Amino acid sequence: MFPLDQLVIGQKAVIESIKTDFLPLKLIEMGCLPGNEISLLYSAPYRDPLYLKIDEAHLAIRKEVAKYIMVKPLMDD
Amino acid sequence: MIKNLNVALIGNPNTGKTSVFNALTGLNQKVGNYPGITVEKKQGSCRLDRVTKAKILDLPGTYSLNASSIDESVVVELLLNKNDPDFPDVAVVVTDVENLKRNLLLFTQIKDLEIPTVLVINMADQMRRKGIKIELEKLEKKLNTNLVLVSTRLNSGVEKLKQILIDYKSISTLPILDPNTIDQDYFENLGKAFPNQSLYKLWMVITQDVNFTRLERQKVPDSTQFKTQPKSYLKKLQQREIIKRYQTINQILKETYSVNREEATDLRSKLDNLFIHKFWGYVIFFLILLIIFQVIFDWSSVPMDFIDSSFAHVSEWTKTLMPSGILTDLISEGVIPGLGGIVIFIPQIAFLFLFISILEETGYMSRVVFLMDRGLRKFGLSGKSVVPLISGTACAIPAVMATRNIEDWKERLITILVVPFTTCSARLPVFMILISLVIPNDRLLGINYQGLTLMGLYLIGFLMALVSASILNRFLKLPNKSYFVVEMPNYKLPLLKNVAITVWEKTRSFVVEAGKIILAISILLWFMASFGPGEKFSNAEQIVTQQYENEAFEGLELENKIASFKLENSYIGILGKTIEPMILPLGYDWKIGIALITSFAAREVFIGALATIYSVEREAEETIKKRMAGETRNDGSRLFNLPTGISLMLFYAFAMQCMSTLAIVKKETNSWKWPSIQLFSMTVIAYLSALIAYQILK
Numbered sequence: 057m058f059p060l061d062q063l064v065i066g067q068k069a070v071i072e073s074i075k076t077d078f079l080p081l082k083l084i085e086m087g088c089l090p091g092n093e094i095s096l097l098y099s100a101p102y103r104d105p106l107y108l109k110i111d112e113a114h115l116a117i118r119k120e121v122a123k124y125i126m127v128k129p130l131m132d133d
Numbered sequence: 134m135i136k137n138l139n140v141a142l143i144g145n146p147n148t149g150k151t152s153v154f155n156a157l158t159g160l161n162q163k164v165g166n167y168p169g170i171t172v173e174k175k176q177g178s179c180r181l182d183r184v185t186k187a188k189i190l191d192l193p194g195t196y197s198l199n200a201s202s203i204d205e206s207v208v209v210e211l212l213l214n215k216n217d218p219d220f221p222d223v224a225v226v227v228t229d230v231e232n233l234k235r236n237l238l239l240f241t242q243i244k245d246l247e248i249p250t251v252l253v254i255n256m257a258d259q260m261r262r263k264g265i266k267i268e269l270e271k272l273e274k275k276l277n278t279n280l281v282l283v284s285t286r287l288n289s290g291v292e293k294l295k296q297i298l299i300d301y302k303s304i305s306t307l308p309i310l311d312p313n314t315i316d317q318d319y320f321e322n323l324g325k326a327f328p329n330q331s332l333y334k335l336w337m338v339i340t341q342d343v344n345f346t347r348l349e350r351q352k353v354p355d356s357t358q359f360k361t362q363p364k365s366y367l368k369k370l371q372q373r374e375i376i377k378r379y380q381t382i383n384q385i386l387k388e389t390y391s392v393n394r395e396e397a398t399d400l401r402s403k404l405d406n407l408f409i410h411k412f413w414g415y416v417i418f419f420l421i422l423l424i425i426f427q428v429i430f431d432w433s434s435v436p437m438d439f440i441d442s443s444f445a446h447v448s449e450w451t452k453t454l455m456p457s458g459i460l461t462d463l464i465s466e467g468v469i470p471g472l473g474g475i476v477i478f479i480p481q482i483a484f485l486f487l488f489i490s491i492l493e494e495t496g497y498m499s500r501v502v503f504l505m506d507r508g509l510r511k512f513g514l515s516g517k518s519v520v521p522l523i524s525g526t527a528c529a530i531p532a533v534m535a536t537r538n539i540e541d542w543k544e545r546l547i548t549i550l551v552v553p554f555t556t557c558s559a560r561l562p563v564f565m566i567l568i569s570l571v572i573p574n575d576r577l578l579g580i581n582y583q584g585l586t587l588m589g590l591y592l593i594g595f596l597m598a599l600v601s602a603s604i605l606n607r608f609l610k611l612p613n614k615s616y617f618v619v620e621m622p623n624y625k626l627p628l629l630k631n632v633a634i635t636v637w638e639k640t641r642s643f644v645v646e647a648g649k650i651i652l653a654i655s656i657l658l659w660f661m662a663s664f665g666p667g668e669k670f671s672n673a674e675q676i677v678t679q680q681y682e683n684e685a686f687e688g689l690e691l692e693n694k695i696a697s698f699k700l701e702n703s704y705i706g707i708l709g710k711t712i713e714p715m716i717l718p719l720g721y722d723w724k725i726g727i728a729l730i731t732s733f734a735a736r737e738v739f740i741g742a743l744a745t746i747y748s749v750e751r752e753a754e755e756t757i758k759k760r761m762a763g764e765t766r767n768d769g770s771r772l773f774n775l776p777t778g779i780s781l782m783l784f785y786a787f788a789m790q791c792m793s794t795l796a797i798v799k800k801e802t803n804s805w806k807w808p809s810i811q812l813f814s815m816t817v818i819a820y821l822s823a824l825i826a827y828q829i830l831k
């Protein structure tokens with residue numbers, strides 16, 4: 057388990073836990089909840105912001121916020 | 134008897150609310166503001182059948198009823214306030230078939246407020262391509278609602294929606310989620326404290342300001358009475374509510390909604406690979422900007438020339454038709470050119486909004502936000518500041534309003550404060566006439582000096598915006614929350630009807646707003662130039678005639694002298710003379726001073742003001758440009774020479790000369806502090822740069 061900002065581009069993972077006090081509610085409303093699948097699709101230069109797919113939603117967040125989302129990578133099969 | 138019913142369109146951003154609104158109302162719509170705030174309020178009417186008329190309200194997009202911005206709080210406030218004249222008889226929740234799960238979150242919240250709620254699943258045309266299948270009847274039953282599959286693109290489903298609205302009384306208002314399942318203790322206590330009230334409505338009222346604080350909270354009745362738990366606890370409960378709702382929704386969708394990923398063709402990733410490429414992405418964005426500006430200046434010139442000459446004709450025509458006198462002068466030389474000065478910008482404004490709305494409609498704008506975020510953050514701005522900065526080249530007013538979706542208050546404030554530095558179209562007439570007066574129309578290596586100067590002025594505006602942003606970023610002590618969330622929508626072909634209506638609306642409101650000010654100022658100016666205090670003004674004819682007794686002046690020349698003398702001693706002349714010592718070091722005389730003062734209300738007045746001043750002074754039938762070129766200083770040299778011209782251009786590039794912008798900044802920041810700072814510091818910057826430029830060049 058590690059913070060989301062360390063995910064490799066193209067990698068899929070599952071959200072393990074979120075530090076709710078540091079996340080905007082909007083992000084949670086968009087499906088950023090433990091148990092949901094998340095993948096890092098692209099990043100801007102310097103890996104910030106990050107372009108994610110969370111559950112069904114495509115969205116971008118900044119690296120500093122991504123730190124508060126802990127994920128567990130899914131094994132490729 | 135015609136029945137009237139209120140219909141509110143609610144939904145997540147980008148789900149097609151406005152498209153449904155346009156489909157229902159056509160051009161029967163009115164755009165205004167909510168009282169006290171600048172959130173756009175779009176209302177329209179639609180005849181449902183012979184006896185029923187619907188008043189349709191297009192609300193801003195919101196992800197949930199837990200408001201976290203002013204746009205969103207408008208929706209919540211309306212839904213909680215039964216006494217609001219717009220309180221809906223029916224809520225229509227517009228959803229996007231591709232993001233149904235997320236969209237249903239809002240739907241279930243609204244349904245739980247016990248308002249009759251219709252579910253519109255929009256973008257039905259996308260289902261086949263994306264491999265989506267929905268069991269409509271089952272879904273309708275599970276959600277206990279009336280459901281319509283709509284495609285505004287194919288114009289399907291709209292008639293069925295109308296039928297459902299007519300029969301709105303039969304829509305179920307049963308809630309979906311029992312609040313007690315969120316937190317038994319909390320809601321039991323709440324129920325005891327306020328028996329006979331809907332628990333969920335109470336909960337909504339209590340949590341109004343957990344994520345967003347507005348000053349006008351008292352609008353929602355009873356909201357201040359109970360403060361039972363700290364905010365952090367309430368926020369936890371809100372999260373639990375969301376999780377509960379998603380559980381319910383997932384359960385329902387599992388049985389009714391399926392996506393076959395195989396069938397989905399992936400346009401998104403193909404285009405994203407290109408548009409947000411770490412190198413090509415920026416190149417493409419730069420090229421798009423280049424094309425936009427090229428087109429705005431190139432394509433607009435034809436209609437602009439046409440408008441210019443038409444207004445000149447009208448002006449001539451009024452002169453010949455009306456009895457000559459100062460009132461005719463006011464109309465033909467002040468009001469008409471003044472109005473012409475706005476109308477001439479319609480083509481440019483319309484083109485700019487055309488491009489902006491296409492970029493937004495296609496989904497490309499979010500990619501630009503993504504690309505630019507990090508770079509702009511260095512200056513204290515956000516990726517989302519791109520839209521305001523681009524819109525600012527048309528007009529600062531919509532630009533300031535476009536900052537609303539920047540979550541972080543510090544970034545938003547900085548954007549609002551620096552946006553008026555971008556060269557708006559009201560500066561153009563001033564720049565154009567000054568450039569044509571002082572910059573030679575020659576070419577160097579095929580590049581036109583005049584065009585180059587104009588481009589330079591645009592660049593200077595942007596640079597100044599960035600420089601002041603980083604200064605503000607340094608010195609503004611505000612918490613920086615970095616709550617930056619941007620949805621990356623699917624790429625779409627723009628809907629022509631939407632684009633056309635946006636362009637029409639924005640352009641119209643620009644003309645009306647600016648037009649009012651111009652008209653008011655030209656009339657005020659005329660009064661102040663036509664009347665004056667004391668002996669000198671009322672006895673002008675005697676004084677001047679005596680003064681030139683010994684010189685053989687012909688009638689006309691003497692009249693001019695009298696008019697000049699009168700102007701100098703009129704109210705406006707006295708005002709100009711008073712500030713002359715201050716502006717002399719910038720290379721201006723008192724007449725430019727008058728234009729400068731009047732421009733503080735709206736900069737585009739500059740030319741109209743000079744036209745009025747010069748025509749009050751003289752009778753000769755010349756164009757304003759010729760008159761300006763003919764103005765001389767005491768030593769006989771040209772007034773509008775290179776140093777004065779450059780100094781004026783810099784002054785107009787940096788000064789905050791727009792009442793409407795100040796008013797909108799006041800509204801958006803909720804205090805006079807920020808517009809005052811803006812007015813003061815921009816004026817100082819303008820003055821100093823004009824001073825330095827003139828002193829170096831003269």
Ligand SMILES: Nc1nc2c(ncn2[C@@H]2O[C@H](COP(=O)(O)OP(=O)(O)OP(=O)(O)O)[C@@H](O)[C@H]2O)c(=O)[nH]1
Nearest residue numbers: 146147148149150151152194256284285286494628
């Ligand atoms: N394919 C397809 N696209 C649609 C349909 N309806 C709307 N759109 C597109 O969806 C996008 C958003 O439409 P809008 O009507 O502006 O959405 P909105 O909900 O008013 O958006 P906000 O006001 O920003 O919250 C536009 O690009 C439309 O062209 C539809 O039925 N099918």
Ligand SMILES: [Mg+2]
Nearest residue numbers: 150151191194
């Ligand atoms: Mg809309």
